[in-house]
Amino acid sequence: MSTDRRTMMKATGATLGAAAFARALAPLTEWTEDLSVEGFLQRHYKELSRDDMAAVLRRIEDQTREEYGASVHVEDVRPTPGVQFAYALNLSVCIGCRRCAKACHEENNHDRATNNSYIRVLEMSNGSLDLEHGNALYDHEVPAPGKFYMPVQCHQCDNAPCVKVCPVEATWKESDGIVVVDYDWCIGCRYCEAACPYHARRFNWTKPEIPAEEINPEQAYLSNRIRPQGVMEKCTFCLHRTRKGRLPACLEACPTGARVFGNLADPDSEIRWVLENKRVFVLKEDLGTQPRFFYFFDE
Amino acid sequence: MNTDSPASGTTAHAVLSYPQFLWKALGVATDGGPLFYGWMTALTAIWLVGVNAFAHQTVHGQGLTAMTDHVSWGMYIGNFTFAVGLAAGAVMMVIPAYVYKDKEMHDVVIVGEILAISAICVALSFVNVDIGRLDRLWHMIPGIGRFNWPVSMLTWDVIVLSGYLLINLHVVGYMLYMRFLGRTPDKKWVLPFVFLSIVWAVSIHTVTAFLYSGLGGRPFWNSAVLAPRFIASAFVSGPAFIVLALQLMNRLTAFKAGEGAVQTLIQILRVTALANLFLVFAEVFTEFYTGGSHVAAAQYLYFGLHGKNALVPWIWTAIACDVFAAIVFLTVDPKKNLWIIDVACVATLFGLWVEKGLGLIVPGFVPSTLHELVEYVPNMVEWKISLGIWALGLMIFTLGLKIAVAVFTDAMHVEEA
Numbered sequence: 001m002s003t004d005r006r007t008m009m010k011a012t013g014a015t016l017g018a019a020a021f022a023r024a025l026a027p028l029t030e031w032t033e034d035l036s037v038e039g040f041l042q043r044h045y046k047e048l049s050r051d052d053m054a055a056v057l058r059r060i061e062d063q064t065r066e067e068y069g070a071s072v073h074v075e076d077v078r079p080t081p082g083v084q085f086a087y088a089l090n091l092s093v094c095i096g097c098r099r100c101a102k103a104c105h106e107e108n109n110h111d112r113a114t115n116n117s118y119i120r121v122l123e124m125s126n127g128s129l130d131l132e133h134g135n136a137l138y139d140h141e142v143p144a145p146g147k148f149y150m151p152v153q154c155h156q157c158d159n160a161p162c163v164k165v166c167p168v169e170a171t172w173k174e175s176d177g178i179v180v181v182d183y184d185w186c187i188g189c190r191y192c193e194a195a196c197p198y199h200a201r202r203f204n205w206t207k208p209e210i211p212a213e214e215i216n217p218e219q220a221y222l223s224n225r226i227r228p229q230g231v232m233e234k235c236t237f238c239l240h241r242t243r244k245g246r247l248p249a250c251l252e253a254c255p256t257g258a259r260v261f262g263n264l265a266d267p268d269s270e271i272r273w274v275l276e277n278k279r280v281f282v283l284k285e286d287l288g289t290q291p292r293f294f295y296f297f298d299e
Numbered sequence: 300m301n302t303d304s305p306a307s308g309t310t311a312h313a314v315l316s317y318p319q320f321l322w323k324a325l326g327v328a329t330d331g332g333p334l335f336y337g338w339m340t341a342l343t344a345i346w347l348v349g350v351n352a353f354a355h356q357t358v359h360g361q362g363l364t365a366m367t368d369h370v371s372w373g374m375y376i377g378n379f380t381f382a383v384g385l386a387a388g389a390v391m392m393v394i395p396a397y398v399y400k401d402k403e404m405h406d407v408v409i410v411g412e413i414l415a416i417s418a419i420c421v422a423l424s425f426v427n428v429d430i431g432r433l434d435r436l437w438h439m440i441p442g443i444g445r446f447n448w449p450v451s452m453l454t455w456d457v458i459v460l461s462g463y464l465l466i467n468l469h470v471v472g473y474m475l476y477m478r479f480l481g482r483t484p485d486k487k488w489v490l491p492f493v494f495l496s497i498v499w500a501v502s503i504h505t506v507t508a509f510l511y512s513g514l515g516g517r518p519f520w521n522s523a524v525l526a527p528r529f530i531a532s533a534f535v536s537g538p539a540f541i542v543l544a545l546q547l548m549n550r551l552t553a554f555k556a557g558e559g560a561v562q563t564l565i566q567i568l569r570v571t572a573l574a575n576l577f578l579v580f581a582e583v584f585t586e587f588y589t590g591g592s593h594v595a596a597a598q599y600l601y602f603g604l605h606g607k608n609a610l611v612p613w614i615w616t617a618i619a620c621d622v623f624a625a626i627v628f629l630t631v632d633p634k635k636n637l638w639i640i641d642v643a644c645v646a647t648l649f650g651l652w653v654e655k656g657l658g659l660i661v662p663g664f665v666p667s668t669l670h671e672l673v674e675y676v677p678n679m680v681e682w683k684i685s686l687g688i689w690a691l692g693l694m695i696f697t698l699g700l701k702i703a704v705a706v707f708t709d710a711m712h713v714e715e716a
Contacts, residue, residue: 006330017343024347030358031357035434122669134670161516168444168447185438190430193371201368203361203431229360230430230432231431
């Protein structure tokens with residue numbers, strides 16, 4: 001074969017290859033349309049100035065209007081100095097109705113199709129606290145005889161494995177004890193999801209879908225704003241509510257009063273009373289995660 | 300082949316000769332017979348199918364895969380782990396060549412280094428297709444982003460993997476370029492990097508094991524024997540792959556590896572295949588003899604749990620392959636029946652791909668941390684992307700070897716202006 005013919009063949013091959021490559025990547029155009037330069041260049045939460053943050057919040061509001069057709073109000077709600085949040089759950093009175101999980105689903109603008117929630121309720125058999133004997137997929141009238149119920153959500157650990165493993169510091173513990181995620185900084189490697197011993201973290205496997213009329217418009221940057229595709233999310237003790245003096249949505253929804261939430265630093269708080277007077281325990285204490293989420297029995 | 304070529308008095312300046320080196324390498328890499336073009340076209344086609352599936356996954360999200368919040372790592376991270384092992388295993392040519400000054404191994408050690416480069420490219424590609432926001436990868440760059448070093452083991456992995464890639468690129472590039480110029484490589488530009496690469500090879504698979512073994516919430520991974528197991532299996536998969544590659548090169552190219560190199564690698568396999576099986580056995584004993592809830596994941600992997608048993612046939616096939624290979628390495632005379640050794644190499648590569656792949660990753664998640672049993676079987680999107688990445692790796696390996704063969708057989712040589 002002559003050199004010329006060989007060069008010609010190579011050029012043809014390279015052209016065909018490049019065309020096939022471009023064709024294979026064609027679906028990406030749809031993706032790049034959704035990317036904005038400001039979004040791409042946005043800094044980490046802790047590096048944003050007040051003005052930067054204001055611009056980011058407006059952009060998120062605009063995007064939500066554009067993509068979901070809903071007018072929402074997104075704030076950056078900061079922790080109050082001197083406040084230390086903690087949560088306790090009375091296993092003696094929880095009836096496993098899962099109203100807390102439903103309230104979480106609605107409050108936090110979760111994807112409707114997957115019925116996602118930060119709370120998973122386990123049906124346990126009397127006589128064992130071993131999670132191995134739990135079942136989250138029960139589908140019958142509650143409470144069932146011989147059973148008790150254990151809702152599990154983020155424990156806001158003081159020694160949080162998820163925070164430790166994050167390669168880009170996209171998740172951290174705030175001064176009031178809440179572990180948060182910067183949804184605009186997370187790269188979606190899911191190492192935190194593997195590290196969490198409580199199945200508390202969720203990944204946005206697809207872009208969340210919610211009808212405009214069902215969107216909760218009161219939103220915060222670090223909590224219940226609609227998350228982007230491909231990032232992690234988790235329970236934030238409803239910081240957009242609790243940092244303004246309200247109670248978490250799951251607590252308000254509970255029909256039995258099983259949930260106790262409050263400020264550990266306040267000696268007169270109900271949570272302090274529970275921790276001082278009840279036989280309280282935490283899940284998987286041996287792992288040394290030091291949760292801020294406690295369980296107790298009445299009797 | 301002749302390594303001590305006379306240092307010819309070439310005066311070509313690097314500014315002229317290096318572009319020439321690259322240009323000629325491009326020519327060599329795109330020239331070949333029908334077999335070569337057929338092979339490369341097939342690999343390109345498989346790769347493009349993967350690229351297309353990846354484009355769809357990027358647009359619609361990882362929801363297109365079979366992964367869930369219960370099993371949040373799967374096929375991609377499994378393949379990543381195996382590929383890191385393959386890269387680390389290539390060092391088993393470097394040690395005989397440079398530490399024990401094995402002449403015949405020294406002649407072909409570049410094959411191992413090119414394997415290391417290709418396998419690291421494969422490993423990094425698997426991480427990239429696994430993460431949800433590829434557009435934010437820059438968040439990891441120290442200085443510009445926020446690199447959580449030294450706390451996050453993942454940042455250590457980024458450092459050791461990219462470091463290993465750079466070291467091997469330097470060694471391979473420098474050796475080929477010197478040879479292309481007809482010069483004897485300067486030892487001070489080779490030996491420090493080669494010895495660094497030996498330590499570094501151990502580090503890449505140790506750190507990768509620490510990624511998993513450091514997680515207290517996942518009892519199946521939270522075992523001190525995981526890092527030694529990773530190293531042992533790497534020292535099986537690397538040599539097994541190279542044994543096959545050297546024989547193929549002897550048949551298909553002008554490059555003739557001496558008999559001795561293959562024999563040395565088989566001697567290494569005799570030890571490492573047994574060491575790997577021993578460590579698997581130690582792990583299995585500890586799990587099952589202790590019992591309790593700690594054993595649930597191992598129970599799921601080896602025997603199935605509460606009627607869920609997707610991995611059982613895979614892991615037993617893998618163990619059968621590994622045991623068969625170990626017996627073959629120990630009993631078959633490689634000088635008489637090399638083909639049986641080759642079958643054993645293929646078998647153990649498959650076995651380790653299962654054991655270090657899905658067999659390692661999935662039981663970490665089944666049962667979940669709340670003891671829920673949600674199974675995972677990779678779907679078509681994951682297969683397409685995974686095969687695409689392996690095709691890319693084989694292309695890099697093929698082209699790397701093609702250039703190396705041309706340089707070492709003096710078919711590609713500098714031309715004075």
